[in-house]
Amino acid sequence: MCVLRTADFGHTDFSLPADEAYRAFQDELVAAGLLVPMGVPGLYGRSGAFERIAEGFDACATRAAAPFGYEVIRFPPIFARANYEKIDHIKNFPDLMGSVHTFAGSDHEHAAMLARFERKEDWSRDLQPAEVMMTPAICYPLYPTASGTLPEGGRRVDLLGYAFRHEPSEDPARMQLFRQREFVRLGTPEEALAHRDEWLARGEKLLAAVGLDVERVVASDPFFGRGGKLLKATQVEQDLKYELVFPICSAEKPTALASSNYHLDHFGLSFDIRSSGGATAHSACIGFGLERIALALLPRHGLDVERWPRDVRDVLALD
């Protein structure tokens, strides 16, 4: 099955075009029982072995954050539509959104919807938007809960959750629903920037400790449409987004395993969050993509986790 790489030696063959490499990698992962296809591109069940890798790295992040006293909050993968409407996502990334709709009609209307369903017509027009949206990024649900004045020294918050992005893809590392472990800083511009810089360095070390030598690159988000180009250029120019990238299937298109954003006062303004000094709060976050890190580790050390190097198994507590 190993058409893509010589897994035993941790060497990856990047001679395949990216699209073919994605499919070959997906086939390998499915054949090894690590991912279970769910009939939609970018949606998979994950095996126990896969989960142990992801949880192992998550525990590494917990240990790295321990000295700094983060508040732990876990949000579910949906959040209030009213808050979604305050954060410009509909302007910048409409094609990635997930809006949750439900049926709120009568018995009679239900019968009409079922008739459409039976005739294989579009029954979704009979639904109403629910009060919730899929969470596009793990930290978005946090900011609306942080309105008001921050304590002196700001806040450090530890998050873990699922994000939804509607981008069906053959690339196993581009899932429609994926988990990120995030560390968020709310406070002054200096506090936010220090968080970003400290965590990028910490992230590089965490990933190196499991054999992933990542590259730190300035990055941009996939802004929608014709205006998107300009927004991307501005984001790069302002030095707002960094990624820690590693080649999983392609050397030309390496995969972001972690991503850090400095939001300036965007969320502070949207949700009236103020520093203890009274100024609008700035924020920064770093997120570690748990599925992506597992997917980078598998070809790096081989699809048979039992045969991974002793030191990597120890760091991830795989025994």
Added chain:
Amino acid sequence: MCVLRTADFGHTDFSLPADEAYRAFQDELVAAGLLVPMGVPGLYGRSGAFERIAEGFDACATRAAAPFGYEVIRFPPIFARANYEKIDHIKNFPDLMGSVHTFAGSDHEHAAMLARFERKEDWSRDLQPAEVMMTPAICYPLYPTASGTLPEGGRRVDLLGYAFRHEPSEDPARMQLFRQREFVRLGTPEEALAHRDEWLARGEKLLAAVGLDVERVVASDPFFGRGGKLLKATQVEQDLKYELVFPICSAEKPTALASSNYHLDHFGLSFDIRSSGGATAHSACIGFGLERIALALLPRHGLDVERWPRDVRDVLALD
């Protein structure tokens, strides 16, 4: 803050009407920092202390299942719309569904949607149904992946995930998105029924070990509309659903902490799953509601987890 109960002694005051008790309990949990309101009824962030309780019970379930060799699979909280359309949920529970929609239009159509958004009109009509639905029950994504002939002796599968139910409520134990740890049996009718009976007994023991003396009751699902009553009665008559219930806020309306369903050959037929003998497979599942169990334990032992009884702390590995 403890208007509802004398938490120190594990006694609950059930004299309040359920609705008032729900609000009082919610206020207590928020004041104690255990839940973070997200602006939509039934949607909360959960604190680190809350999560440790839920994860502690989850680990108890892992230990209880360990001797039986379950396959571990973790599905994300969305699954294929095409599979949703095969399971009768749209007929039976349309009001609980979550259909995921996204924007798939051009720059020009995007501008039109944004104009509606700015005018505070309904912009959701500009969206298209995505290929995915919210997962209504943790085990639904499993069955479409199990099509074909089962191995001799059937399959035992260990699941953990989020389920969505659109039922906004003030009751903290009725969340719109919640986690269940599920154990599923696919095989002959005898295998499915044995699984149900063994796990109900095992679940009673697991819950008793943390101080929750549950009652086993025959139950029914909240089927929609006028026809729903008959379906509920049939379900009860066929002895298909059991719940392990415990009074959290109300003695009259105790809360299901775990729930077991025998599906007969429903999923076997829907997804062509066959026993090794060739007959259509039967299935049964038991799910433990992790948030509900944490919410039952808090008033039982007090909102300050540090002061819980030694033996309960040990069972949940809270130290």
